[in-house]
């Protein structure tokens with residue numbers, strides 16, 4: 560989206576499955592079971608891991624649920640068909656392109672027209688602001704287990720009703736990963752905060768078979784590191800921090816329809832300041848508990864509540 564990195568929030572996470580977890584691999588038959596865990600060859604051994612794309616999907620669908628409690632238009636329906644009034648931004652933009660031949664769907668226009676969820680997670684027209692690393696097992700290895708998949712039709716879409724097949728789940732173990740939020744607006748950080756809290760409280764399920772009780776995961780949230788690169792102003796002042804969103808850092812923010820002068824003054828609290836190279840790179844580290852969520856959360860809530868859909872004429876009711 561932007562050619563330059565202006566701000567970044569890196570969030571360290573450790574995910575602990577509680578009970579059984581199944582992350583399907585497309586080529587599972589090779590291992591002799593019908594649905595197996597994804598594996599990677601690492602240091603000469605086969606290892607199960609949690610793909611970053613799978614984690615991102617989980618975070619997105621949870622964020623969609625949070626968004627819809629505030630405003631039904633704050634999250635498009637990525638699975639919705641042409642007649643869905645919440646049809647996805649990606650397909651609504653395709654439609655806009657077809658109907659308005661002259662429209663210039665450059666990144667700023669796409670960002671401005673997309674729903675808040677697409678602005679954070681991306682769609683077929685723009686990259687998202689949030690990236691997830693693959694999560695690798697650390698410490699005691701997770702244990703693979705084969706289970707009988709009778710009656711699992713609810714998550715295979717009904718095709719194998721009555722059929723018996725094997726699936727491979729894992730139990731135990733822990734997976735280390737990190738989220739990266741780059742060139743973010745403050746409301747985006749706020750939304751991520753709500754998802755993190757639910758992950759920490761074990762309210763988010765991952766992978767397949769959720770309706771059968773699989774997929775419970777509890778996250779331990781490590782450090783949150785905020786980087787500001789080349790900001791003109793000081794992020795840290797005597798007793799407070801000036802947190803800045805992309806709208807306050809980026810000359811063309813207005814073209815993107817970003818929050819103007821996106822800033823928040825919060826008490827310094829227990830942040831660890833690594834003011835490395837004057838203003839060229841300013842770095843702050845927080846624990847999850849010490850992060851100013853109380854101040855940032857309302858940025859997201861009011862953003863979602865006041866969001867006005869600009870693609871409404873291209874969603875729903877199509878043929």
Ligand SMILES: [Zn+2]
Pocket residue numbers: 634635636647648649673674675676677678682
């Ligand atoms: Zn959308």
